[in-house]
Amino acid sequence: MCRKLTSAIPTQRLILTPALIFIWLPTDVSASIVEAQGEAGSSFFDSFIAFLVHPLVIPILLTIGFLGLVIELFTPRFGLAGIVGIIAFLLYFYGHIVAGLAGIGTFLLFAGGIVLILLELVLPGGILGLFGFAAVLASFFMSAVDFVHIGISLLIAFTISILACMVMIKVFDKKMKFFKKFILTDSTNTESGYVSNQNRTELIGKKAYAMTDLRPSGTVTIGDERIDVVTEGGFIVKDTPVKIIKVEGSRIVVREWKEIDNE
Incomplete structure (x- = not known):
């Protein structure tokens, strides 16, 4: 049935309008198609292909x-x-x-x-x-x-x-x-409950001790906790008491405690 219609379908059939194809009666079948298929019903298949x-x-x-x-x-x-x-x-x-x-x-x-x-x-x-x-x-x-x-x-x-x-x-x-399915649309914002790091605002105003020299970054201790900090820009010697004055995300800024006392 799935044969090429180059020779089986006459050229004039391929240019028929869809309306003529649908009203094409089964009796209008060429002798070659009847011979090849052995049945007049093959004209419907030819008409369908001509329509496509x-x-x-x-x-x-x-x-x-x-x-x-x-x-x-x-x-x-x-x-x-x-x-x-x-x-x-x-x-x-x-x-x-x-x-x-x-x-x-x-x-x-x-x-x-x-x-x-x-x-x-x-x-x-x-x-x-x-x-x-x-x-x-x-x-x-x-x-x-x-x-x-x-x-x-x-x-x-x-x-x-x-x-x-x-x-x-x-x-x-x-x-x-x-x-x-292929694009990530979720946003990792604060409103959705996402934070890039823990904001330690509760440390502001607390006294700590420089565990290392702060040049200007280093480590301080508050009780048993070690915290990475930076100074306002100056150098602070190890074991100097400092006060935490600012917390900006992971950046914790300290100042010498004696400077606070002298103000």
């Missing part, structure tokens, strides 16, 4: 395909829209392959391009996505009879898909949930 490669149907299939993928970007999991989109692409390539307008390698190029684009979502860089997009475009042009027609068809599909994406974002306030 019709110039008016191609942009519709491409638009449905890209629209399905765009809608999937706004859904948390793969669903009906993605399935419909994939079916539309499969019908496009199936019709062109069976009609003898493209080879299986063209479809493999398309599939490989999609894989590269998906890999780009999880791998850093940008080269894989660029090659993937180029492979997808090349697969469509390689399967086309008329480059101008396929270019216009892709332009229509891309335009409608972009407009649909804008409507989903601006009108329906949708988020691209698909990318949430």
